[in-house]
Amino acid sequence: MKKIQTTCPYCGTGCNIDLHVENNKVKKATPTKGHHVNDGELCLKGLYGWEFIHSPRRLTKPLLRKENNKFSKKGRLVEVSFEEAYDFISSRIKSTVEKYGVDSMMGFSSARCTNEDNYIFQKFFRVLGTNNIDHCARL
Numbered sequence: 001m002k003k004i005q006t007t008c009p010y011c012g013t014g015c016n017i018d019l020h021v022e023n024n025k026v027k028k029a030t031p032t033k034g035h036h037v038n039d040g041e042l043c044l045k046g047l048y049g050w051e052f053i054h055s056p057r058r059l060t061k062p063l064l065r066k067e068n069n070k071f072s073k074k075g076r077l078v079e080v081s082f083e084e085a086y087d088f089i090s091s092r093i094k095s096t097v098e099k100y101g102v103d104s105m106m107g108f109s110s111a112r113c114t115n116e117d118n119y120i121f122q123k124f125f126r127v128l129g130t131n132n133i134d135h136c137a138r139l
């Protein structure tokens, strides 16, 4: 079984975890011994919260609400290509900014994203022209 050291993504503490991987599947997680943050300790989330990785219920493709093959808030979620999803998102951002101004936009990120993800996220909103950025830890 292969052991892969990584950082727990559940909160900002930064505990290090050894993921035990066999046949490309995570079998269990153990705390990284001697690491300066958690030194062999993990909370329950870090220790047991990994079943989602291989869950068949995970979303792996974009979904869009549609009715009669067009977007509708009351429509059913249907699978679409990434290209269609990105086109839809960018057209909605553009029309919202044109109608209400850039400060009508707000970016809301997640404490479960990596620092790098959050950096790119805030950069994206600042490039759009707004500083309206926050994340779930303040809720």
Ligand code: SF4
Binding pocket: 008, 009, 010, 011, 012, 013, 014, 015, 038, 042, 043, 044, 045, 046, 047
């Ligand atoms: S193991 Fe627990 S305390 Fe450590 S980073 Fe993960 S969620 Fe946070």
